[in-house]
Amino acid sequence: MAPAPTVPVDTRTLEVPGARLHYEVRGAGPLVVLVGAPMDAVAFAPLADLLAADHTVLTTDPRGINRSSVDDPDGDSTPAMRADDLSRLIAHLDAGPAVVLGSSGGAVSALALVEAHPEQVRTVIAHEPPLDELLDDREQVRAQTDDLIATYLAGDVLGAWRMFFAQAGIELPDGAVEHMFGGERDPQVVADERFWFAHEMRATVRWVPDVSALRSAPTRVVVGIGEDSAGQSCDRTSRALAAELGIEPTLFPGDHTGFADGPEKFAVRLREVLREH
Known part of the structure; x- marks a missing residue:
């Protein structure tokens, strides 16, 4: 069988305040x-790759992660910072207004972008944003987050991940945490993981959306939830956001990582959602 054709990727770097953003561009068409x-x-x-058939597709490493280096590795990465980074990338490409699909913490970044620069975003799809402050039990969740971050920073990596998945409501087979996060690991993966626990997680999950700004923006706001995410923490936070906005959540294939686990089905559903408006 012949190998699947690859989509040409234009890899670039953009200097932004405090960071150098690695980003990639594929395809041609609406951004x-x-x-x-x-x-x-x-x-x-x-x-x-799938969307590049009829779109210009921008992907990026968030500041402090993988190939996007930061001037201060001990500084935090906040949703406002990442929103500003996205704004600068969109302006640099001069191809907006854009459709922005953000997943997990990226959904928080995308919502913050709409609040700050609604003119740059035609449609935002916030796929499972972990907005813990919208939950009725947010004080308990806040304490759990502080505990798991402290556990990680104290050196108990496996313990922190077990706490993370328990809080997220994600059930894993016995031994899965040890398999995924034990033994010899790639140094870059470990560095990214530590940056996330130490400098990104807390600011992301405690970000509080300006619901009035989101509702009044010219941007179409879609709240996406995985069909298989029922009962998980990000299902709860996403439904809470949708209720605040007065809209129904939109289901996508898979669970929290459906965009990566089943990109073909996810792309089909994404195109359907974009055609609905």
């Missing part, structure tokens, strides 16, 4: 931005 946090451009590459 679609795919963004995560802490997920990098690699996680979105299969979906980007």
Whole structure:
């Protein structure tokens, strides 16, 4: 069998305040931005390849992650900072207004972008944003987050990940945490993981959206939830956001990482959602 054709990728770097952003551009047509946090451009590459058939697709490593270096590795990465980074990338490409699909922490970045620069975003799809402050039990969740971050920084990596998945409501098979996060690991993966725990997670999950600004923006706001995410923390936070905005959540294939686990089905659903408006 012949190998699948590869989509040409234009890899570049953009200097922004305090960081150098690695970003990639594929295809031609209306601009679609795919963004995560802490997920990098690699996680979105299969979906980007599919969308590049009829879109210009921008992917990027968030500041402090993988190939996007920061001047101060001990500084925090906040949703406002990452929103400003996205704004500068879109302006640099001069191809907006864009469709922005953000997943997990990237959904928080995307919502912050709409609040700050609604003119740059035609449609935002916030796929499972971990907005813990919208939950009724936010004080308990806040304490759990502080505990798991402290556990990680104290050196108990496996313990912190077990706490993370328990809080997220994600059930894993026995031994999965040890398999994924134990033994010899890639140094870059470990560095990205530490940056996320130490400098990105807390600011992301405690970001509070300006619901009035989102509702009054010219941007179409879609809240996406994985069909298989029922009962998970990000299902709860996403439904809470949708309720605040007065809209129904939109279901996508898979769970929290459906865009990466099943990019073909995800791309089909994404195109359907974009055609609905």
